[in-house]
Amino acid sequence: MSTEKFNVLDLFCGCGGLSQGFIDAGYNVILGVDFDQAALKTYKKNHANSDTLMADLSEDVAIEKIVEKLGERHVDIIIGGPPCQGFSLTGSRDINDTRNTLYLGVVKAVKRIKPKGFMIENVPGIATLYGGKVKQQIINTFEDMGYNVSMSEKPLLAADYGVPQIRKRMFFVGFKKELGYFEFPKPTHSPDNYVSCGDAISDLPGREDDLGQEEDDYTMSPQSQYQKFMRKDSTKLYNHVATKHTDHVKWVINQVPEGGNHKDLPPGVGDSRKFNEAWTRYHSRKPSKTIDTGHRNHFHYRYNRVPTIRENARLQSFRDDFIFCGTRTQQNRQVGNAVPPLLSYHLAKAISQHLEEVESGKKKPDNQGLIYEHI
Ligand SMILES: C[S@@+](CC[C@H](N)C(=O)[O-])C[C@H]1O[C@@H](n2cnc3c(N)ncnc32)[C@H](O)[C@@H]1O
Secondary structure, three states, X not given: OOOOOOEEEEEOOOOOHHHHHHHHOOOEXXXXXXXXXXXXXXXXXXXXXXXXXXXXXXXXXXXXXXXXXXXOOOOOEEEEOOOOOOOXXXXXXXXXXXXXXXXXXXXXXXXXXXXXXXXXXXXXXXXXXXXXXXXXXXXXXXXXXXXXXXXXXXXXXXXXXXXXXXXEEEEXXXXXXXXXXXXXXXXXXXXHHOOOHHHHHOOOOOOOOOOOOOEEOOOOOOOOHHHHHHXXXXXXXXXXXXXXXXXXXXXXXXXXXXXXXXXXXXXXXXXXXXXXXXXXXXXXXXXXXXXXXXXXXXXXXXXOOOOOHHHHHHHOOOOOOOOOXXXXXXXXXXXXXXXXXXXXXXXXXXXXXXXXXXXXXXXXXXXXXXXXXXX
16 A cells, blocks of 8 residues: 555754655655754755645744745644753653753644654663653653554664664654554664674775865776665766865874774874764774764765765765755764654654554554553
């Protein structure tokens, strides 16, 4: 059965990593909302069939703007990854009593729009924040609004779903009570067959002598299945421009072996950066570390430079026809903030499958929840 009928609203949409996975899974993503103009520009460029709305989701009026923009269109699923800064608890069971206005943006939208379901993405720390009270408040709030909320037992690891990256994220999925509980999809990969950095980016030009330009040509055919998948529908290479490092930075990182970090440097070398992930060089045969928003501590497994936007996008599973707009800093933020589209795709598929089976009567909604924690 087609999932075309499921309409999606993406809150805190950024450049649209989460949206991309839902689109790939056959959903109709109708609107993305964020307050970052550059991210919205990228979003629009890559999701021509979706509308965008620039709004501050911490403000009460945001929901009115969203409802107005939606017009007659209905929403089946609300998705979103609100930043979780500034949580403070008042001790009640309800998240409405916290000062977390950003989470409230999602709560208000669900309350007003009453979708069939919702999915919220967050950092793993959300599960243990304030001894688990925040997590509990999120669950209670949505349960009180008539939703069954499932939270993955532990954070989902992007590498387990074919993304060449060790990135852990927590997800809450809620369905209206009559639709049962969501079961998280089983991993498609295991450490034996994780997609590696080499699998992901070895076909991209090294950019050691020439920094490259925003639009360029490929110089090699795809070297792996993953690269073929990334290059599907792409004839040109975008966003593959190298950072110009000082000779000192190049000299230091040249001394770090594949998979190593500052601990592998001789005494006195690279002392300016000593924290946990400083001077990290990726390993060509392993997934990358978590792609961040541009702290410049992770280096290419072979070249003495940080990965380009395109390389980071590949490690996040954005295909090459997804083009990033804005300054390099803005592009880095967009890529690093995103939910890997491939991970999002697997979640989106599992959600539509569940809804289709329950709605067609093929599956009886499970109100017990056997595998994952339902509170
Ligand atoms: C983690 S990112 C979301 C990434 C997105 N889900 C994706 O997969 O690409 C969080 C987003 O929240 C946005 N944001 C933060 N505070 C906001 C606010 N008050 N109103 C609207 N958007 C906000 C940021 O601009 C950022 O794009």
